[in-house]
Amino acid sequence: MLKLTQNDFFNGETSDLFTAQVAEKTRQFHQQIEAYQPTPLISLEQLAARLGVKAILVKDESYRFGLNAFKVLGGSYALGKQLAEHLSVDISEIDMKTVADKLSEPLVFATATAGNHGTGVAWAAREMGQKAVVYMPKGSSQASVTRIQNLGAECIVTDCNYDDTVRIANQTATENGWMLVQDTAWEGYDKIPTWISQGYMTMAVEAQEQVEAMGLKPTHLMLQAGVGAMAGGILGYFADKVGANNFKTIIAEPAKADCIYNSGIKGEMVAVTGELNSIMAGLACGEPNPVTWPILKQCSSFFASVEDEVTATGMRVLGNPLAGDTKVVSGESGALTLGLLYMLASREDYSEYRTQLGLDQDAVIMLFSTEGDTNPDRYRQIVWEGMHSTAK
Template identity: 65%
Template sequence: MLRITENPFYNGEADPLFTVAIAEEAHRFHAKIPGYAETPLVSLDKLAAKLGVKAIYVKDESKRFGLNAFKVLGGSYALGKLLAEKLNLSIADIDFSKVSQQLPQPLTFTTATAGNHGTGVAWAAREMGQKAVVFMPKGAAAASVNRIKGLGAECIVTDCNYDDTVRLASKTAEEQGWTLVQDTAWEGYEQIPTWISQGYTTMAAEAAAQLRALGVDAPTHIMLQAGVGAMAGGVLGFFASLYGADRFCSIISEPDTADCLYQSISSASGERVAVGGSLNSIMAGLACGEVNPVTWGLLRNCGNAFVRVKDSVSATGMRLLGNPLKGDPQIISGESGAINAGLLYALATSSDQDVRQAKERLGINEHASILIFSTEGDTNEDRYRDIVWNGAWPL
């Protein structure tokens, strides 16, 4: 069901790429976008009592700009930075509604995606009067393809896995003179992925302010899911800058079929390890086999524990959040969004001795106040119903 490894390379060092000041800049940019509103931070008091912890707080990203996922934060910020650079402006001077009038012709942005990132790039390009071409891996959900096309982007489904689709998008962008807006990095391609990860810090900055409004100075635990690690690294970097990494325990989770971070932290050297194969998982947004080098150093420095889980753990999280205990609010969370709700339940209820001992060492007990990010809603409605209504992928 799950495997946990505690990080032997932890040193608590923050990263200057992910600071409170940078998050504030990203937040100001997003706050100017028409339709911006903070997404809710929900307290699940009854579930916390049931699982034997002090508090559970869930940041519900299904409400982000009407796009049902958080990824638009990274794509829009990167496009804003790119256009500001093109026009020799500060990002503070970028106006979504007027930027297209300042260019002689629209630019074409391209990316590879499992769904949510491409949706964000397509939406931001449309809102700023630009063009987008989105590549998706083999087996991409029809709902995701149609959503991206509905935003005015061209969508191309490949016959290869996610990481090979990234390589194809990069090659095509170079050949066509397009701008690649990818949420992972490699040698020679670091700036745009850095901006994308920095864009995600808006979500973290909102959560920190919402916690303070509830009288919570800092959570004791922060649970973050990872594909390439772009979101996990950016958000963890913000909280390490805000609180100090030693003030909370961070737990990084991913599918067991695409466990590149788990394998990397488990290696003797702590260097990045790539995972190959089909990478099949219901958690499409996390089904990535290669770690983002921009955020890996921060995750290795500040991540306390890394966990690989079966799809059934995420499915259980979807059912828990969608069918709450009486008195708790309902959260519609998709496969990639619900992984940590399911993981917390599995940790709290497991009879496996190794898991129980790890839970104790990580301090998941009656004193724990836990922050979770539900990063997407029901982006694949048919699968959501199959899991939540029909009980697919039981724990």
């Protein structure tokens, strides 16, 4: 159901791209957005007691700008940086409500997405008075397509997997003179993916302030990965802020698209191919992001490859909490780390992993629920009807 491997390439070296100083600048950009509010960091005290750890802290991104997911942080910051560069001004001079007045005509931003990133780009483009064209891989939910269209963007579903859809978006943007806003990088294309990952660090700044207010220090950081854009930005911030040697980080991803896990074993980027079928659509990516791979390699403690049943368990646990704990509505890509923690801490067949990770009475574990029920029908099938149950 899950595989865990220790990172033999850990050296604790941080990255100049992902620092506390950079994170503060991204947060300042987001703070000027009218609807900005920090999302809650929820302490699941009863679940922590049940699992034998000191604290479980869940950053609930379902509240982010009313979009039910975190990805708008990266998309909006990247659009802001692109417009600032286009206008030859600093990002601090970009006001989302007035920037369109500085352009003779709207710019077109294109992207490929499994859902949440495209939603964020579409929302940011609309808020800035620009246009967006969003490409989605085959099998994408109609709910995601409709959500993106309702934000004023054109949405095109391809007949190929995510990685090939990225290539289509890139080619079409090049042919039409559009600006590509992609959250993974390749040779010759790394500036915008870097901005996107930096945008995600607003979550980390908020979480650090919130955990300090609780009088706690995280001993464990559990992050989910697709290409690793979010995980790299968050880990980069905490590694710079408190030192990578002062906590353990577990990077988890779907077993059917475990490029980071395989890269962690080899110590260099490894791509996985095929259909990449997983209910964790936002994490079903086969090629690591070269911008964030170095920080994952240098500062992650463990890598995990996890079957769909694990995240389904996480969705059910978060959505049906113990008495006294707060309910968290978490989607398939959001609940992976809680599901992983629950399995590691509660099942006897994972006791060796539990000891290796130090999941004991002193453990303070921080998780990021990166999305809510972005696919409501699938959410109910899993949480109500027991789809992808661990029961045999």
